[in-house]
Amino acid sequence: MKFVIGTRPEAIKLAPVVLALRALHLPVRVCLTGQHPEMAGAALAPFGIEADVDLGLMRPGQSLAELTQRAVSALALRLAYKQPAWVIVQGDTTSALAGAIAARQLGIPVAHVEAGLRSFDLTQPYPEELNRTLIARLATLHFAPTPGAEANLRAEGVPGKAIEVTGNTVVDALHQTLQALPPPPRRRRRLILATLHRRENRETAFPEIIDALAVIASRGDVDVLLPRHPGCPPEIYKPLEACPTARLVPPMPYPAFVAALAAAHLIITDSGGIQEEASALGIPTLIARALTERPEVVEAGTALIVDTVRDSILAAATRLLDDDDAHRSMAKASTRIGDGKAAERIARRLYDELHGARRPAA
Incomplete structure (x- = not known):
């Protein structure tokens, strides 16, 4: 084979x-x-x-x-x-x-x-x-x-x-990787994990999404972690580079990425696979796209489509950061994507x- x-x-x-x-x-x-x-x-x-x-x-x-x-x-x-x-x-x-x-x-x-x-x-x-x-x-x-x-x-x-x-086999990979990881360290601020790479969004949508992330990072009570994607032009990240609570990193080894995923308070992504992993872990996720081919994560209540508009992303993120009940309502692990x-x-x-x-x- x-x-x-x-x-x-x-x-x-x-x-x-x-x-x-x-x-x-x-x-x-x-x-x-x-x-x-x-x-x-x-x-x-x-x-x-x-x-x-x-x-x-x-x-x-x-x-x-x-x-x-x-x-x-x-x-x-x-x-x-x-x-x-x-x-x-x-x-x-x-x-x-x-x-x-x-x-x-x-x-x-x-x-x-x-x-x-x-x-x-x-x-x-x-x-x-x-x-x-x-x-x-x-x-x-x-x-x-x-x-x-x-x-x-x-x-x-x-x-x-x-x-x-x-x-989905991503749940298998996720569980196998989590089992080998040490307990996560305690954090002073809540972690927001973001990923961006969609080809169709790079020219038009990325500036708005990056701007939204910069505003969120400026709150001072969160850390924003964004792995750079090698297919994205470096200049799109500039608004985040000046934010002291934002960290731009090279592509992360999968175990390190899973550790960050499991420690995240909130995820903002245009990735399909991360929607699946976050749903399996019960991490509230904002989907920076107009639609998703993974409706199960939305039906499970772990993810919300917020499109690529700056104000829409900001409003949804602010609600989940400031309203504990809203966050708890989405922070429920689901097996709709897979059981490992x-x-x-x-x-x-x-x-x-x-x-x-x-x-x-x-």
Whole structure:
């Protein structure tokens, strides 16, 4: 079985699946595309996983179309040389789409982890919504994290026998990482953890979000922690750089990030994966987007969509910081995203498929 991994989130979410398959004594190989140079490999390291190959496909100024073309070609060569029984991709990245295309062109079945998420708007998030809908047309097995994701796939005509609801593997990764962490230190001020990286928001929305974070940091009774994303222009962070209670850091190793996540009083993010992790931990989360393809976190009450408008973000954050009842009402851990056993379910289904207990769906 071959895993195609391009980004840090893919690495984190697929690491438990790699370990679960190895526990069943199945041969596993991990191929990095280099979409997140160094970050994906570093995310695998805490799980004791090393990539078998890194294609190193990123180039300065490379367009999405160029990356997709080069990734499909490079992966097709690798897969044709020694064809695996299955190719496993995760989520909605360009690497995942390229892996699915290359595999199906060679007649190799594709297992799609975190299948069925939909925003129903191809521009939000971009290109992720486009990628995941295309992967759904290519996948042989669809590992849906929630019943809602399963319903989306069924509505698109995917047969039920090709879908398995597993929970989200990010919860597996989160729990495994938390178990290895020491108790968190006591903090003098409440921690607000923020993350920003959405491609479609960088030009227009980021200045408003950053400005809102700067105002929040100026309160003096909170610390704002914001890991810089390598895809974001450095100048967008300037309003925060002068704030003494704001800390801008390089991308954090996953264990350190999980420690910060668990210690946070409030999260402000445009990330999908962090919505899931925060919901599993019961950390109130403000989603700096117009919509989310993870409605379960909003339904669970742990997250609130605040859009990308400065005043909307400020109003929601201020309420959660100043109103203890409002904060408590959102600070409830939920299992709607997963129970920590998703990787085990995925590995068992793939084992059954490989050994003929079930035949792959067409």
